[in-house]
Amino acid sequence: MAHHWNRILLLGSLIFPLCYTAVKGNIPQNCTDFQTSSWRNILQMLDLSVQFMLHTRQNPDCAQPINDSNDIRNSNFNGSLPTKLIMHGYRITGSKPSWVDTLAKELLDAMDVNVVIVDWIIGSTALYHNVVQNSAELGLKVSILIRDLMSHGSTEDSFHLIGISLGAHVAGFVGRMFKGKLGQITGLDPAGPKFSKAGVDERLDPGDAVFVEAIHSDSDYFGISRPVGHIDFYLNDGKDQPGCTRPFLTSGLLERGGLSADVQPKEVKVYLMTSSQPPFCVKHFLLEIFYEQLGSHEQRVKIKFLSNSHSDISNLQLTIPKKQSSESIIRKVIPYDARFGNMDDITIQLLSSWRKKRSPIHIEKIRIRELHFNGSERPPRCIYNILLYREILFEQLANCL
Template sequence: MEQAVGESGIVNGNISQNCSEFQSYSWRNILRRSELNVQFMLLTRRNAECAQFINDGNDIENSNFNGSLPTKIIMHGFRLTGSKPSWIDDMAKELINAMDVNVVIVDWIVGATALYSSAVDNLDNLGEEVGTLIQSLIIHGSTRESFHLIGISLGAHVAGYVGHAFEGKLGRITGLDPAGPKFSKKAVDRRLDPGDAVFVEAIHSDSDYFGISQPVGHIDFYLNDGKDQPGCTRRSISSVYKHVVCDHMRAVHLYISSIKNHCPLAAFPCLSYELFINGQCVGCQYLSLRHCPRIGLLDHAGLRATIQPREIKAFLLTSNHAPFCVKHFLVELILGEIGTRNQRVEMTFLSNNYKQRSKLRLLITNKRIMKKVISHDAILENMTVVNIKLLSTWRQKAPVIHIEMLRITELPLNDRETQSRCINNMEINEVLFQELVNC
């Protein structure tokens, strides 16, 4: 999106200045990483293709900054190679397309590169510099409530430091997979927490490696189990690092997609992923909530502004590709006679054209009623048929299973009037292919 340093940029209709750019990688910079060398770059609809430096008051005066507009501040995290984050331009572009805003990109590549421990040590000073910038922007017409800090990994905790310095009066903080190493056991004043802004949200996608596992916001979104993301697979030892980065960065790419696309990324408040996936959190009436919180730019994640939940976990399933949104369904089984031993069943639900399918594997035990939440990638299509197969072993054939009722219902249950689809009185001895009908 930005041109190289030294190329002329068209600002306010005139060729007036050079386009600012991220600092270039060099070992000299890495060796000087104790010196932050922070740069602040501004993008607006008036200079969407040519960032302007706003490193001091004079820069702000001579820029397109508009204090009457909201301001989004983007802060990257640790950088192993010292390269500019590849997602920065896309995020800035989508924010500007979605809203008339000031977008400020924080370049702290020098202080963020090479050693993770050194990058962590730099966060206090970085937070002070970002806070000084915000004070300058307030002098130029902004209000504290108009700021939205978007921090990725370590950048999420920097947002927390800044918000803490402003006594939690900044408008919003979005933490995208906030960093876990060196922060999981920190006190709340040393990491992101709900007291750092009027509204704090976090999206967790790699909570077992680079991301933090505990909730750190008013609403904490956990993608799938918050750990392993669809499409991020380990095929070899050499790809383990790429796998982990894939999980860690899924929060970033999903958030960008939520700004660009209009399909809903709604989540279900629940105490744990296990309870959610086992069908115990199928609505959104949790504590004072009345609606499912949504990832994106909606104020307070689509909740009422008067609601002040803290550290509420909300779970959602996603697909393995943009725009990542799926439909959620509750599958309910009422079983008849099932025999004396555990049996495994594979259910494949197919959409109208039979091309989109969702699979569910169940271990049938002595429980008469079973519930599971599944996802369906085809947003505009309904599930119409189900293929049920008993999974027997070469040693022993599975006995017949009698299903009194199979019911599938789109979620959430309390947000809409949804017609369930059912099959009644089935006996499965090997494979059954049957149409779902309205209950």
């Protein structure tokens, strides 16, 4: 199976197409770039006009066209290396995806591979219903390309298809044509509309490749929420991402670490959190609240986690159940950006309601434990015997007894 890529960075800035020249041997070549589309193209019902562009470490900034066997033969394509295919999704603006160049460079920085970018701007700029229909034809064209690349030395398991939004389901369609024998599929925010209730033969599914993963970061808007891979990652619960405003007809910003998958489980959900700034990774802490005395109705509390410099580094709102509840422990995972220092203090605020009077809450213990990562872990830290009746309570964390 193809080696897994180490990291992906998707940027939201608009990049206008550029043209470069590169040299392979002594032969100058013109670089190819994305096409552009417009609603005039749509009204004229033009052909899908798919083109395939190759980047390698020999030509990282200058894409070579590989639309047929002759192009492949005259390019830097190396059939002994893994091949990554990138497929964008629905494009309402008819312009080049702003993140695609960065993604290609990140893949080449991570390993020596062939990176093939699939440009189907013409077919992806239309009414969404029509674009979904066009995606089937795109899948056929991508399948033909893969067979051409295999005739130049590639193997089925050396292919890694990376599709964002609608492109993720196209990757699944291609994988089914190869009976699930392609090495890997990564679905970045697989599209939800038209696919949320679709059967396994009509959307991305674990059977589409040897290993299928999906990364969900917009499942409450245009992304699909159901699991569609062997492993599904839900960044920040798979919904709104920190530092990202709600975009118009686009998906959120994502970041992902490397993943080792020697064993392919079936539809495992993995939840993790990110920060709003690069490199986006955060530590994860388990918060446990052991409480005794409860009020006559549910109450809301807000907890702020502070660094040693009293910077606000994480926030959490919780519902404390009423005294009839059989529960006695609340457990939550919280993110913590270590750039701001150690987590030393917390404030607890009992939120008021115009309908309900605040009642005292007796918390026996609050315990915070850093989830194990790379063999290093701080000892658990605790606060004991808290009687919460004031609006805001300040407490310092200490080593647990």
